[in-house]
Amino acid sequence: MPEPLKFTYDINGENFASAGEASMQIKKELRSLGFAPETIRRVSIAMYEGEINMVIHAGGGVAEVLVCPEKIEITLTDHGPGIPDIDLAMQEGYSTAPDAIRSIGFGAGMGLPNMKKYTDEMIIESEVQKGTKVFMRVDVK
Amino acid sequence: MKIEVVKQLLGAQVVCGEEHLDTDVFSACGSDMMSDVLAYVKDQAVLLTGLVNEQVIRTAAMMDMKCIVFVRNKRPTPQMVDLAECNGIVVMTSPLRMFEACGKLYEGGLNRDGATDA
Numbered sequence: 001m002p003e004p005l006k007f008t009y010d011i012n013g014e015n016f017a018s019a020g021e022a023s024m025q026i027k028k029e030l031r032s033l034g035f036a037p038e039t040i041r042r043v044s045i046a047m048y049e050g051e052i053n054m055v056i057h058a059g060g061g062v063a064e065v066l067v068c069p070e071k072i073e074i075t076l077t078d079h080g081p082g083i084p085d086i087d088l089a090m091q092e093g094y095s096t097a098p099d100a101i102r103s104i105g106f107g108a109g110m111g112l113p114n115m116k117k118y119t120d121e122m123i124i125e126s127e128v129q130k131g132t133k134v135f136m137r138v139d140v141k
Numbered sequence: 142m143k144i145e146v147v148k149q150l151l152g153a154q155v156v157c158g159e160e161h162l163d164t165d166v167f168s169a170c171g172s173d174m175m176s177d178v179l180a181y182v183k184d185q186a187v188l189l190t191g192l193v194n195e196q197v198i199r200t201a202a203m204m205d206m207k208c209i210v211f212v213r214n215k216r217p218t219p220q221m222v223d224l225a226e227c228n229g230i231v232v233m234t235s236p237l238r239m240f241e242a243c244g245k246l247y248e249g250g251l252n253r254d255g256a257t258d259a
């Protein structure tokens with residue numbers, strides 16, 4: 001892999017059933033590129049949580065993944081409602097998800113802390129009523 | 142424990158992945174909250190759940206789990222079965238309730254703790 005590889009996915013916000021397809025795709029790509037299972041797992045879980053967030057909280061968005069031999073970078077961009085208080089959103093258990101979301105298995109307020117746990121760097125930029133951008137980097141060890 | 146034994150202990154019916162019943166698994170978790178599975182589970186190979194949607198299969202796939210058991214005879218949709226097959230995941234349904242199903246597996250020796258310290 002001499003050049004970094006770039007993958008871009010449109011994340012459909014209308015269809016909960018298809019949420020996670022991009023993360024599945026990336027998992028397959030990383031596997032065929034020969035990355036270690038632990039690296040693949042960290043990238044997949046972090047991206048999947050972020051992808052689900054874009055679908056349930058922001059009406060969809062775009063996922064871009066840059067794959068280099070030494071690191072994998074994920075950028076998730078949406079034009080949803082934004083996050084008014086990022087520190088609060090990062091707390092375990094904080095969720096604004098309605099009960100309808102909990103009945104389909106999400107909304108425990110664990111996604112953002114989990115994304116942080118599985119990545120080496122995570123930066124959230126968000127503006128209310130404009131949208132949210134989440135950048136994550138996983139170093140290949 | 143072989144997945145075949147999980148099947149027997151739970152009186153389960155295999156929906157897909159029959160060819161992987163010989164795989165060894167060492168721990169399991171039971172949850173209807175995929176958020177919690179993603180956050181707390183580390184090395185569990187078997188997911189028991191009463192939730193039926195595509196995200197159950199994707200969650201298990203992301204975590205490299207090997208087997209999903211739907212309790213209370215819940216049946217996955219054909220789309221879910223396709224997704225599981227693509228990922229080499231065994232899917233089965235058991236007539237048992239969650240509590241009983243977890244108990245049988247624990248008692249049967251599937252009791253290694255694979256959760257994170259979180």
Ligand SMILES: Nc1ncnc2c1ncn2[C@@H]1O[C@H](COP(=O)(O)OP(=O)(O)OP(=O)(O)O)[C@@H](O)[C@H]1O
Pocket residue numbers: 049053054057058078080081082083089090094095096097105106107108109110111112113132176177
């Ligand atoms: N892309 C986003 N756009 C707007 N708000 C968001 C976005 N991502 C997260 N949030 C806000 O941050 C809160 C916490 O997110 P987090 O992923 O930790 O939990 P959750 O999605 O509510 O539940 P879980 O991830 O456990 O299923 C959300 O409830 C929501 O209010």
Ligand SMILES: [Mg+2]
Pocket residue numbers: 049052053107110111112
């Ligand atoms: Mg979330």
